[in-house]
Amino acid sequence: MMKWFSILVLVLSLLSISCAMKMKKDGSDSLGSDELKGTPMSWETKAAIRDIRKNKINQVTIDLIAIKNQKLRMEASATLGYQVASLVMSPNEFVAVIYPQKKILKGPLNERSLAKTFNIPIPPTALYSIAYDEPIRGWKCQFDANKVVSMCDGGVAKVEWLNRKEGAKLIKISSATIEVTWFFKAPEPKELTPELFVAELPNGYQVQEIK
Secondary structure, eight states: OHHHHHHHHHHHHHHHHHHHHHHHHHTOSOTTSGGGTTSOEEEEEEEEEEETTTTEEEEEEEEEEEETTTEEEEEEEETTSOEEEEEEEETTEEEEEETTTTEEEEEOOOTTHHHHHHOOOSOTTHHHHHHHTOOOTTSEEEEOTTSOEEEEEOSSEEEEEEEEETTEEEEEEEESSEEEEEEEOOOEEOOOOTTTTOOOOOTTOEEEEOO
16 A cells, blocks of 8 residues: 555656646746746846937847845856946835946935836836746736747836747847847856855945935
8 A cells, every 4th residue: 555655745746847847848947936926037138228319239248137116236257257237226216336437326216216227217116027937017018828928018118028938038128219139048056155146336426316
């Protein structure tokens, strides 16, 4: 009897693992699931940012870490590896460091924080939506065959989720002034440490309050 019970447990375990792997591969399982809400996740990403007015393109590598809808950190570096910008935000605070300009911009989080600091006309909370494959609140959104968000239009800007495959994806942000082509590798869990979401503010930088 014990032998048959052990075999049954083993079979059920294998079926459970197989189902989980299938969900991850076909993209139908979203990181928006409840069990991941308190888990820090990390994405390695690369972005091409085109300033339409200046007709200039910047290539950056961006490490993004987030706890869904709670805290987010981004570290951007140029092709040769030097730091370009840092961003740390929570529901009540937005802190950005622009290294080439030796500037620190900080203030309460609001809808215009990203536009004022990086000229990207999307609400900062849309970064959670982009990373976790969820609709942007207040925008008109469309969904794919798996009922996962594929496009959101906010009027002044549009965000598209493209080429999803085994956790990786391509994001396109389009507006009249800027275009961002943003490639995400599959996310990985990140260990939560006390300093993970603490902004590092260099000495001697100009501090500017944003409202």
